[in-house]
Amino acid sequence: MSPLLETKDLSRHFKVGGKLFSHRLLHAVDDVNLTINEREIVALVGESGSGKSTMARLLAQVYKPTAGQITFQGKDLAQLRGRKQHLQYRSDVPMVFQDPFASLNPVYKVSHGIKRGLKLHRPELSAQERHQELLRVVAAVGLNPPEEIIERYPYELSGGQRQRIGFAQALAYRPKLILADEPVSMLDVSIRIGLLNVMAKLRDEEGVSILYITHDIASARYVSDRVMVMYGGHVVESGPTESLLADPQHPYTQLLLSAVPDPRAPLEVTTEAAKAEPPAVIDPKPGCRFRARCPLAVDVCAHVTPVLRPVVPEHAAACHVTAPAEVAAA
Known part of the structure; x- marks a missing residue:
């Protein structure tokens, strides 16, 4: 069965520097x-600045890709016309935003946005x-x-009721995929x-x-x-989910899990890795972007950008140190 949505080598770069002819790119x-x-929840996890919200906006067509392709139900989104x-497409792939207090117009009853969307879509x-x-x-939410x-x-x-209204608005369009960008991060833990x-x-x-975007693993x-x-x-x-979090292969995933008080993930990371600065993504040079924080970094990490490769069945990691599946099996 073909995927509902798929991206291939998707990239988005932004000019920075404030100058009209600036060549610096983020x-x-x-x-x-x-x-x-279909019928799948995929969690896109990472810290602030990792690119996960930019991914959501690319899929929602808020941003155009710098390079790469997005296909939905086998159709290239670049071919959409009119x-x-x-x-x-926006009816099939609506978005639920992070802030439940800014996503509803305070002048109208909560029924207004849903009825307006129904009339449009x-x-x-x-x-x-x-x-x-x-x-x-x-009622469904x-x-x-x-x-x-x-x-x-x-x-x-x-706040929790407002966010449910956000999901109700999306559901009213009869969607196939909902893009949920940090939908619970501004809510009390007790109602998440x-x-x-x-x-x-x-x-x-x-x-x-659902594409569930979160920093909370x-x-x-x-x-x-x-x-x-x-x-x-x-x-x-x-x-x-279970196999990746039970046996994380990338040092960054291990760092994320180390912050979770879960006895199923008794992982340790160095203090230096936890406190290091986020990666420089303005005109980045080749190499692993996590290498400055990685306790396992070797020479090749500074020169060659790792690519995702299978390490165990259905589980891939972009790490030079982690052995690929065929090596691990040997």
């Missing part, structure tokens, strides 16, 4: 190959059908009673689990795939089917 995303299948095709529905669909999607919720203004809802359960419910009951373990770890614009490790 490499926010470099040569990323990502796949998302308002109708772009509107259909599903014009075949009558006014009565739009109202019934409004109630359905609000766990807000009850929906008849009461839709009459409230955003200031009358908690409810949003994660909403995402799992949308996958299991509505058949929606513990929540990725809870909700995702696969994990992709980003660092310095590169994907450094990817694989099924």
Whole structure:
């Protein structure tokens, strides 16, 4: 079965320096190959500045790629033409944003945005059908009673309820894939689990795939089917969630896990690695971008950029030190 969405060598660079003819480039995303299948939650994990939010905006067509390709249901997004095709893609692949307090217009009731989206993306529905669909999607994200919720203004809802409304807006479009950019990071820890359960419910009951972007690898373990770890614009490790987090192959993934108080991941990293600066991604030279923080770095790491390669079945890492599967099996 072909992937629902796939990227090939996707890159996005930004000019920096403030000068009209500046040639300095910030490499926010470099040569990323990502796949998302139907009914799957893929977690894109990394610290601030790793490039994961830029990836979401590339997939949402907020940014155009500097290089590479994005295909959705086998069709190259660069071939989309006209308002109708772009509107259909945005209906199939909506985005849920990080800040639940800025994503809703405070002037209108929470029903306004959902009804407006239904009218735009599903014009075949009558006014009565739009109202019934409004109630359905609000109930589907766990807000009850929906008849009461839709009459409230955003200031009358908690942060968690507002974020559920964000998922309801996306669900109203009958999406195939939701891009969720740090959807629980601004919520209290006590209510994050409810949003994660909403995402799992949308996958299991509505058949929606989700790209879950997060810096919290513990929540990725809870909700995702696969994990992709980003660092310095590169994907450094990817694989099924349980096998990747039970046996991380890249030193950066080990560093992320060391911050999680989980007895299943008793990993240690050096103090130097934990405190080192993020990588320089402005006009970066070849080499591993994690090498300054890596306790395992060798000479080749400073000159050759590692690429993702299989290390165990369905599990790949971009590391010169980690042995590939064929070597490990020998």
